[in-house]
Amino acid sequence: MPAPWADAGSAPYNNITETDPMISDPENFDFRLKADSPAKGYGCETFYIPEGTKCKEEIIYSSKLTGGNISIGARIIENTIVKADTVNIYENIVIENNAALNILPGTVMLFHGPYNITVEGTLIAEGTAEERVIFTSFEPDPYNDFTSNKSSWRGIIFDKTLSTNDSSIFRYCVFEYAKSISEAMDRPSDYSGGAMFFNNFAKIKIENCIFRYNTAIYGAAISLFNNSNLSINNSLFYENYAKNNGSVLCVINSSPFIYNNTMTDNKLSAYDGNYQPGAIFTFRSKPFLANNIIRRSHTYASPQVHYAKPQFTFSNNIGGITGYNGNIDDDPAFLGSQIFPGILSEDSPCIDNGGEFDLEQPQFDLIGNPRVSNGTIDMGAFEFQPENSISSVPEKIQMLQIYPNPANPSARITFQAKEASKAEILIYDTSGKLACKFTYANAVKGSNSYDLRSEKLSAGLYVIKVVTPGLISQGKLLLLK
Known part of the structure; x- marks a missing residue:
């Protein structure tokens, strides 16, 4: 009709x-x-x-997108708001000049292949300590493998974005399993900056974010080229993997503000012999470094920040740098949390040892605790909380109930949660490699159950870990096929 x-x-x-x-x-x-x-x-x-x-070969999006699982791609031509449990991405996304994409808390940006987001306009991704915005790959390649990039996403690219656009903001985001490993080196973004690449753009704030399992030839997590004088603060970088220089950052002809970050356990695969690599590699740059902890990152030369300039380096705990402007080179005495590395124990020399600078600080730290708890800011991304008051640090590990076990093709996992929250379910093979992971969005206080399907897992023994605020449950599962 x-x-x-x-x-x-x-x-x-x-x-x-x-x-x-x-x-x-x-x-x-x-x-x-x-x-x-x-x-x-x-x-x-x-x-x-x-x-x-x-x-049509592309779909153009505008206005508001919402739902449990939605898909987007192609060009964003107008101001667009996204709120969804999962946003599936099957092609490259371009945010056009004068357009903005705003991603709301709790949204997972899931890339189904080696696709990227190119920002010609504005990108705002603001989560919370409880509901982070996550950028990740559906089936990532091993993050320490430089031979293949068939399925890992290829990062967020700001390449000569016009300064007439509004500032882009990334707050309480997770960036993981991104890769930039092209040996052709046609464009810097092809081989530099696994999760984020910036060229000649400074209207950026990166705050209270987590960068992990990202890979690039230079600058495994972030690369800054040509006057990308942006702010990176109160963020955690761990298990990022560079082939040559900069297991965390690569800074070329730029003067960024890098403060109150924790960079630990990042790695380099090789050393090209041209420069001292370090966790932060710099060339013709003057990064301002304050209150950072940069430790335990494998490097072929000391210090872990290549060519740190004394006049711009204050109150850090950096491997290989000490003796001026309040910088120390001491064991930071991390607590050893199995959720986040880098949380300070009560014996840490980084407590109340940060410097006072005219820098904009967030009200809360990476896990939602007050950023200054004792009158003086701490070094790193986490503010020490007296009397173990950090709610997000697991207090103990419980045994996980799995039935049936052995199982084929499914098993029910029963776990406890101390409060209503999301639960992260991690499955490792016997070599310690992460085989897959799931998010249980609506865990309740007390007992919870999750039905695990094993179609994507081969037969064998697996370690299953369920992480909730303040509690970790762990057990072994034998899959039969």
Whole structure:
């Protein structure tokens, strides 16, 4: 039945209209039709594309996108808000000049292949300590493998983004399993900056973020080229992997502000012999470094910050740097949390040892505790909390209940949670490699169950770890096929 309000000028299409559909409250993501909507009752049961019809190669998105699982790709041409459990990405995304993409808390940006986000306009991803925005790969390649990038995503790229655009902000985000390892080296973003690449753009704030399991030839987590004088603060970098220089950052012709970060257990695969590599590699740059902890990152030369300039380096705990401006080179005495490395124990020399600088600090640290708890800021991304008051640090490990065990093809995992929260389910093979992971979004206080399907796992023995705030449950599962 043709819609009586159909636009006569829409031929050869059928039943197309530009009439207001009268949606209930789209500003608050309520997309139900009102009772008197002209769209009610005029849908069709089947939509098909006639044989021989050529479809558009890209989809252009604007306005608001919401749902449990949605897919986006191609070009963002207008200001767009995304709120979803999972956003599936099957192609490169370009945010056009003067357009903005705003990703709301709790959204997982899931890349199904080696795709990237190129920002010509503005990208805002602001999570919370409880609901982070996560950028990750669906089936990542091993992050320490430089021979293949078939499925790991390829990072977020700001390459000569115009300064007329609004500032981009990344707060309480997780960046993981990104790769930039092209040996062709046609463009710097192809081989430098696994998770993020910046060229000649400074209107960026990166705060309270986590960078882990990212890979690049130079600058495994982030690369800054040519006046990318942005701010990176209160963030955690661990288990990132560079082939040559900069197991965390590569800074070329730039003067960024890098403060109150923790960089630990990052690695280099090789050393090209040209420069001292370090966790932070610099060339013709003057990064301002303050209150950072940069330790335990494998390097072929000391210090772990290549060519740190004394006039810009204050109150850090950096391997190989000591003796001036409050810098120390001491064991930071991390607590050893199995959720986040780098949390300070009560014996840490980094407590109350940060410097006072005219720098913008967040109200809360990476896990939601007050950023200054005793009058003086601590070094690193985590503020020490007296009397073990950090709610996000696991207090103990419990045994995980798994039934049946051995199992084929599924098993029920029963675990405890101290509070209503998300639970991260991690599955490791016997070599310690992460085989897969899941997020249980609605864990309740007390007992919870999760039905694990094993289609993507081969037969063998696995270690399963369930992480919730303040508690870790762990057990072994034998899969039969």
